[in-house]
Amino acid sequence: MRRLPTPLARPRARTVWPAAVAGTIALALSGENAAHAAPPAPRVLTTTPPAPRILSTPVLAVAAAPASYTVQPGDTVWAIARAHGLDTAAVLTANGLDASGVIRPGQVLTLVPAAPTPPPAEAPAPATSGRTHEVRAGDTVSAIAVANGVSLDAVLAANGLTRASIIYPGETLQIPTAGAGAAAPASVSPATAPGLDAEQSENARLIIRIGRELGVSDRGIAIALGTAMQESWLRNLDWGDRDSLGLFQQRPSSGWGSPDQIMDRERSTRVFYGGASDPNGSATRGLLDIPGWEGLGYADAAQAVQISAYPDRYAQWESPASVWIAVLG
Structure with missing residues (x-):
């Protein structure tokens, strides 16, 4: 038998894969092997990572509103206030305007209102x-x-x-308490009433004081004040019509007293009021001696004592006399 030669191993054909496919397979194989492989060692950082960058927001400078603004054609208060970041009402108030106010080109408006005046501190009540x-x-x-x-x-x-x-x-x-409230300095003149100087006010104060001591009502005191004002301008005159003298122009010849007694302001005032404590006794008739005097008109009550030739002139002092009592009494 003819011995046939041993066939040579036929070389296996090499398959050449495109690079892209090869790469894909390699990755797949790597992943498959990775499932059975030990986990990789953690990565150790050998340097400190840089600090995070801080983003800062730029601060926009806000310009302060100018103190004033000159009105241009077409301007309105609303637009001017808005352009300067102001309240319209504040601009109107700062310039004495109201909502219907008209502004004109060239007019200068105040934009910065004056600071409000703080309310005055209340004085503590005296102890x-x-x-x-x-x-x-x-x-x-x-x-x-x-x-x-x-x-x-x-x-x-x-x-x-x-x-x-x-x-x-x-x-x-x-x-x-003693010392509470500052006493008026000695150099300050006593208070004067409206329309009266210091001398007249002092005489009015005397008439009011004596009236209070006698228990006379304010109406009676007002009649005495008006009578003295009409007769002597509330001055202790050493002269008058015929022999009339003093605050009430009382006449010695009519029994009102001697000239010296009539010139005594306090005595002549008490004689005008009359009543139970009249220094002149029953020689003359004062206001308190007039029956129903409180029901008489102001001028009629004065005339009942004075018996003047001009009885109507007393009435003009009724209102001022009430003010004098309020101020001096």
Whole structure:
């Protein structure tokens, strides 16, 4: 038998894959092997990572509103205020305008309103001493203040009164502690009433004080004040019509007293009021001696005492006399 030669191993054909396919297979094989492989060691950072970058927001400078603005053609207050970041009402107020106000080209508007004036601090109420005074007929606030060694202003402030306030018998006044409220300096003149100078005010104060002491009503005191104003301008005159003298122009020849007695302001005032304590007794008739005098008209009551040739002239002093009592009494 013919021995046939051993066939040579036929070389296996090599398949050449395109690079892209080869790469894909390689990745697939790598992934398959990775499933069975030990996990890779963690990566160790050998350097500190840079700090994170901080993004800053730029601050926009806001320009302050100018102090004023000159109006241009076509401007409105609303537009001007908006352009400067202001409130329209504030601009109107700063320039004395209202919503219907008209502005004109060339007009200068104030844009920065004046700072508001802080309210004045309230003065502390004067401390009271716990003492009180019940008002009696003839009392005045000034006399009560003197009797208690405190200033007139302190008593007024402690009781919410003014120099024009009127006090009445039976009313209770709080007396502040000594030294509360500053007493008026010695150089300051006494208070004067409207329309009166210092001399007239002093004479009016005397008439009011005596009337209070006698328990005369404010109406009676007002009649005495008006009478003295009409007769002598509230001055203690040493002359007058014929032999008339003094505050009330009383006549010695008619029994009102001697010239010296009539020139005594306090005595002549008490004689005008009359009544049970009249220094002149029954020689003359004062206001309190006139039956029903409180029901008479102002001028009629004065005329009943004075018997003047011009009785109607007393009436003009009725209203001023009430003010004088309020200020001086």
